[in-house]
Amino acid sequence: MIVVMKKEATPADVNHMVQRIESLGLKAHVIVGTERTVIAAVGDDRKTHKESLESGPGVAEVMPILAPYKRASLELKPEPTQIKAGSLTVGAGTIGVIAGPCSVESEEQILQCARAVKKAGATALRGGAFKPRTSPYSFQGMKEDGLKLLAAARDATGLAVVTEVVASEDVPLVAKYADVLQIGARNMQNYRLLEAVGATDRPVLLKRGPSATIDELLLAAEYILNGGNPNVMLCERGIRTFETHTRFTLPLATVVYLHAKTHLPVVVDPSHGTGHTYLVPQMAAASVAAGADGLILEVHPDPERAMSDGYQSLNFEQFAATMEMCRKVAGALGQKM
Amino acid sequence: MIVVMKKEATPADVNHMVQRIESLGLKAHVIVGTERTVIAAVGDDRKTHKESLESGPGVAEVMPILAPYKRASLELKPEPTQIKAGSLTVGAGTIGVIAGPCSVESEEQILQCARAVKKAGATALRGGAFKPRTSPYSFQGMKEDGLKLLAAARDATGLAVVTEVVASEDVPLVAKYADVLQIGARNMQNYRLLEAVGATDRPVLLKRGPSATIDELLLAAEYILNGGNPNVMLCERGIRTFETHTRFTLPLATVVYLHAKTHLPVVVDPSHGTGHTYLVPQMAAASVAAGADGLILEVHPDPERAMSDGYQSLNFEQFAATMEMCRKVAGALGQKM
Amino acid sequence: MIVVMKKEATPADVNHMVQRIESLGLKAHVIVGTERTVIAAVGDDRKTHKESLESGPGVAEVMPILAPYKRASLELKPEPTQIKAGSLTVGAGTIGVIAGPCSVESEEQILQCARAVKKAGATALRGGAFKPRTSPYSFQGMKEDGLKLLAAARDATGLAVVTEVVASEDVPLVAKYADVLQIGARNMQNYRLLEAVGATDRPVLLKRGPSATIDELLLAAEYILNGGNPNVMLCERGIRTFETHTRFTLPLATVVYLHAKTHLPVVVDPSHGTGHTYLVPQMAAASVAAGADGLILEVHPDPERAMSDGYQSLNFEQFAATMEMCRKVAGALGQKM
């Protein structure tokens, strides 16, 4: 950490801070500048010492040097992590494609979807059984009945099942049916839930919260890794900005940045990331070009009659065309899809 | 709702949408404009019909007319809601002040705090026992021991206790000790938790998520109200923007806007809303001037040694001076504090 | 336009608004809903009537139906505009590549650059002679001497020259040397300057301001089109969001959205859009996959010693590799580059 002192800080302030730093088990190096003094605090400063040093007398700012996460970092594990869950492989040169409806609505709907997305090249099936909805008046999902239908669709097609879990107490139930546990964007900082999935042996798809920084996303992953579960896929699904022509803003540079910081694979969700069907195909192709390790896409047999998210769902033909385009890009760049 | 058709929409598209609207139980009025046709859909459109209409053929956009929340709306209940919890009164002309440390750290710390903030005029005590922390390596709170210390501080001072609950399974335990249940910003859309506090008889302090829209905040409140608990205080604690000189951006116009939309009282948190001690006093006074029904402030006997949030905590003198300034503003504007 | 009345609006308020709408030359249709009345105002509402109706008694909100721009819209001109300027062709299936240093620094630097980027496949040369700099203490460009060096580089390589003009009074001078006039992001709403370039016969590269909405960008283009210059390339160069790991956030969905709204070609600037050299190559490839009609890239013989923007510049090898990757993606998707 670098402790920057204010211009008006006194020698007593500097001494005080040197002692504080040393009392935290760090070594202090004082550098007297032309206008200000800074103190470098050397040692492992991943604990929240930053916060307490900031309150010291005469301190202008504290700048951390080390990333706050450890297990997720490329420094700890330089080679990319590849995650397998049944039919799904994600990372280290293989692009996984998770597709299916926002919500499981009926046996026919999910089976039809599973067959169609498999035929077009998807390697896993998505579908929500527990739905966190902004309004209490919206459809909340089929719950365990939905999980059973997902499992039946897996039996019929061989596709791995990716589905969301919204509360720690549901983890055992969802893990019984699912191959991959999805943590939704609204729950990215639901630490009790992160700990619960960290204690299972199921791979986790962790979605970035719409206002989470990348450090916060990696620290959320750290909760899961720290709980003993090494199989975390990070998912960029769009952030909240001033833009209104898209529901969220999909920042694909996240993919490249994450590959420079973490060994965990990065999945992109162009459906939530744009919020409009017509934007999805090209943003899926762009995600592949940016180096995404996976895609998660909403597909529905009849988007106009979907119980949720129809406005951003592809129909079967659109999904097949999207896959075709993505495969061309992946092929041109030498990636498997 | 107003369904705006694309310029190139065909009469068949318009007919299709009229039928869709009527199949949803709404009445359709077609208005042929000079460049586009729009269809007004009349009726109660609070359910998520908007989403499905957006996927219709030839549809450019769907614009809702009614607010998505109902019980929280001023249209349902025009007079402001006043909430009482022991020593704390919030709303309808009375400004409540909730003050105390970010985390309960020890018996001495919390008792000392409770006495100091009471003396300076606070009407409730805050203090975290269950702490949701960004990093798994940070201090996570004293849990039930912390709750017991809060209850002891209430016994000693008479101050109502406001404390956070982070998971639905903890609600009975926290409700045993607390006068007001706080839902933190990260959990604003943890619907299982909202339902759980909606089923208790404890008033709830609901913090706005840093990227939540006001409609999303009011819909989160709607979950609680809909569960049978009418006592929800909304709390503005800052949003995430491009600004970096403050930790969050505190938009005080929220207070005025909410007063025009909802009967629920509005509390402001200038500690999290700015993230720096030196910004807190004037932003607290500004909150009062903007019409806030309450303040929640972090106060610590020794911020430099606080186990969390020291950088944004007031010490006792700073808190007393802040109260003094706020009381002057409240007095000038004819409000009780 | 749709004028939404408040729930408490009186019949007199509604009558007043009907008269106001008709006094503006529009036709009013009153629709009485279950909870609110809305008035549809039919006619060409591109003028700023919206603003004045919003101040009417009992008005809750005014929602426009028509886009505020006209000449830029796809509704006016459905086929894509292709722009040619010397060696550069952009749009309608052809991807132009504009590359070169942030600033012209010397004859050797710009000539070396021009030759290197041409060899790697660029179709135009960029380079700043008038530099708008955040700090008055930074290098401000070589001014006319820089323009002369750019022209010399064009003579030597045949590459069209793209360079920024920062003030209306400089337009004649810059137009003397440049093939394309660039309007920088900071000047997107410098209307005097937009009018000045609108009066020339030089194609214009118009950069989006970092907090401009797409409508604002298209209205800025409208100033140029309205001035009689039909050749405007829109340029997405990143927006300001809460993200800090990139300098700006590059929202590639803009490309797809603009293609659905306007006939003008869309260029992407991954150098400014990310702000870090290592993020540029994959974001360039992603831009092509998203359907960009052009790329503008910063390239410098020795980025570490560049007088500006070295941190986001590619060196010659990096640029050649980026071009190679982009060509593969373009080829896979059937686009010329």
Add this chain to the structure above:
Amino acid sequence: MIVVMKKEATPADVNHMVQRIESLGLKAHVIVGTERTVIAAVGDDRKTHKESLESGPGVAEVMPILAPYKRASLELKPEPTQIKAGSLTVGAGTIGVIAGPCSVESEEQILQCARAVKKAGATALRGGAFKPRTSPYSFQGMKEDGLKLLAAARDATGLAVVTEVVASEDVPLVAKYADVLQIGARNMQNYRLLEAVGATDRPVLLKRGPSATIDELLLAAEYILNGGNPNVMLCERGIRTFETHTRFTLPLATVVYLHAKTHLPVVVDPSHGTGHTYLVPQMAAASVAAGADGLILEVHPDPERAMSDGYQSLNFEQFAATMEMCRKVAGALGQKM
């Protein structure tokens, strides 16, 4: 500056950077940490060395220590600057109030306005003659005729005139009539214009761009100060965020932050900062409570018929009531208004 090296940086990289730092005239201190090496570069680093160091081999990040502005800084001039222009005094304990219409529309309108705002306590008159408008189809202002009407209103009431100048070539003309030159938000980084007003003897009201950082605002002020004009009022007028219930987000903590960094006075614009008439009065009072040195408010005799900005203008009664409320808050806090 602190140069943070990557974990994998080699001793050669570190040596290279030490030499680079020294070649820039700074002194280098190498600090070998447990995981990384950092190099402190001591000296005046206000020039853009940061940028070029960032491109060095093995460099992870460069963190500046000194603020990039100098003349605007409190370190250079610790006592607050008070600015006087005719009837207007702003700063150092005196709150100036600038009020009037968005646009000058007619002699009657501006005279009526001037008299009404003076009566209610305003100390200067605002009014736009040159209007930068988002759309080329909107009213663009009365130009010099408008300036003459402003001067006539000054003659009639004694109020100082504050009006916008949009291009460097207009500065002499506007300065002939105006007491204070306003730089609008869209022109905050129009450096040619900043230099032009920096060369006059008229005080300048510099509005923050909606996505400008505070450092960028202070650097824009620095252009003016550096040009020899010491009288710059900074104006917070709202930033662009994801919020849509207000047109911009008004972050009042800016006032407190600026007071801690600069001696220049800070004016708040609650009209543009909220974009809705009903939000203005309380946000004006909150601005005063936050410590603003001045207010700038839009007032119109008949907002519904205003040629611009009617939706955010106060009528005369609303302005008088707002002044009343603000004076109470100012009085309670011991400030002159």
